[in-house]
Amino acid sequence: MPTSIFVNLPVGDLDRSRGFFAALGYGFAPEFADENSLCVVISDSIFVMLLLEPYFASFTNKPTADAASVAEVILTVSVDSRDEVDRLADTALESGGTSSSAQDMGIMYSRSIQDPDGHIWEFMWMDPGHAEEPDERD
Incomplete structure (x- = not known):
């Protein structure tokens, strides 16, 4: 089994969150969902567990x-193109996200948004033609 990240x-609101992430084109894993949580599938190995605030608080002693x-x-x-960065950021803004900012470094382009709960998401494309050469020691 490959290593996954959750x-x-x-x-604050699972229905609002479901609508937001569905608009971005992400799917959901019902086997990891209940009345307190929703699992967003970003890729085959990346999942975002959206937990109602009181339920989230039950997993830690920290505020x-x-x-x-x-x-x-x-x-x-990461996404496959600059156009996909813009599409996702624009869709996020149209679906309840806020505070878009962009960075264009030539070989890397990104836009940041905040989801309806204020979490910061960044969509990023990096030009594959400018990948670093492997270290000569490798």
Whole structure:
């Protein structure tokens, strides 16, 4: 079994979150969902567990960050083209996301948005023609 990552994020409204991520074209894994959680499938090995805030809080003794007022993490998703970066960011803004910002470094292009709960998402494309050469020691 390949290594997978499950990112857990607190949310206020599962239906609102489902609508937002469905608009971006992501699917869901019903086997990991219940009345307190929703599992967004980003890829074959990347999943985002959206947990209602009280349920999320039950997994830790630390205070839960309010992503609307503090940055707790930036979640970056790579895509295949600059156009896909723009499509996803524009769709996110049309679907309840806010605060778009772009960075164009020539070989890398990205746009950041905040989802309806304030979590920062970045869609990023990197020109494959500018990949670093492998270290000569390899």
